Amino acid sequence: MVMEIRPHGKVGAEILGVDLGNLAEADLAGIRAAFADHGVVFFRDQTIDEDAHIAFCRRLGTININRFFAAHPRYPEIALVLKEPEQTTNIGGGWHTDHSYDVEPALGSVLVARELPPQGGATAFASMYAAYDALPADLRALADGARAVHSARHIFGSRNSAYAALREEGDDGRIGNAAAADVLDDVTHPVVITHPLSGKRALYVNPAFTTAIVGLDADESRALLDALYTHALSPEFQEVFHWQPGSVALWDNRSTWHYAHNDYHGHRRELHRITIEGEPLH
Numbered sequence: 001m002v003m004e005i006r007p008h009g010k011v012g013a014e015i016l017g018v019d020l021g022n023l024a025e026a027d028l029a030g031i032r033a034a035f036a037d038h039g040v041v042f043f044r045d046q047t048i049d050e051d052a053h054i055a056f057c058r059r060l061g062t063i064n065i066n067r068f069f070a071a072h073p074r075y076p077e078i079a080l081v082l083k084e085p086e087q088t089t090n091i092g093g094g095w096h097t098d099h100s101y102d103v104e105p106a107l108g109s110v111l112v113a114r115e116l117p118p119q120g121g122a123t124a125f126a127s128m129y130a131a132y133d134a135l136p137a138d139l140r141a142l143a144d145g146a147r148a149v150h151s152a153r154h155i156f157g158s159r160n161s162a163y164a165a166l167r168e169e170g171d172d173g174r175i176g177n178a179a180a181a182d183v184l185d186d187v188t189h190p191v192v193i194t195h196p197l198s199g200k201r202a203l204y205v206n207p208a209f210t211t212a213i214v215g216l217d218a219d220e221s222r223a224l225l226d227a228l229y230t231h232a233l234s235p236e237f238q239e240v241f242h243w244q245p246g247s248v249a250l251w252d253n254r255s256t257w258h259y260a261h262n263d264y265h266g267h268r269r270e271l272h273r274i275t276i277e278g279e280p281l282h
């Protein structure tokens with residue numbers, strides 16, 4: 001098999017001609033380069049089981065065991081991204097990037113399709129490289145050099161949780177460990193980062209976990225974040241990925257946002273996610 005990389009519309013690349021369960025070093029290097037450049041890479045027709053999923057992720061870095069998602073019953077490394085037919089809320093149903101609330105935010109995540117609804121359940125991605133590159137001069141001047149506060153408490157904590165509805169939906173255990181989120185300290189990161197792999201500049205705030213801009217009062221902070229989000233959510237920086245059996249996505253949490261569509265009520269969707277540790281961002 002010869003590896004081929006095809007752009008995936010406006011965001012990401014599709015990588016053909018590889019078996020993630022049996023990957024040559026040269027192909028791994030090609031995947032790493034495409035990942036750094038495109039922000040998200042997609043694979044089709046893979047047959048990797050849970051062990052192979054974990055083995056592939058270990059070749060990319062150290063696995064981060066998720067503190068808040070329910071884990072696979074036999075594989076603690078695998079977080080379950082699950083919605084049952086009778087459930088109405090989904091995981092990841094708002095624009096975000098994973099783990100920006102960590103001191104060293106995750107490098108990325110590898111999501112494997114396990115059970116899909118007959119239609120719907122796509123995932124949208126937005127490029128924060130493209131969003132930064134197209135920032136109007138006035139917003140760029142405010143963003144460059146600024147730092148932002150990121151928190152997990154309002155999302156995964158016991159109070160004001162965005163996932164409260166999900167918990168109330170029969171306390172199904174998909175999201176847990178609120179006590180750990182309650183005691184997490186906020187962290188700060190630059191609003192614009194230099195990507196550690198590509199060297200490109202990327203906008204690094206997100207609507208889920210970023211709570212404020214350091215040094216601005218609440219109104220100024222809200223106004224700047226809203227302006228950055230309105231800009232970043234322009235359709236020209238977005239692309240949708242439609243899952244099929246055997247699909248795998250590897251996204252970069254530093255240069256993309258993602259959003260799981262919740263349009264398949266009455267059907268089951270189960271994906272397996274492994275997150276890879278990252279590094280401090282500058």
Ligand code: SIN
Nearest residue numbers: 081091092122123260
């Ligand atoms: C996530 O936000 O990690 C899940 C994305 C998805 O289910 O498509």
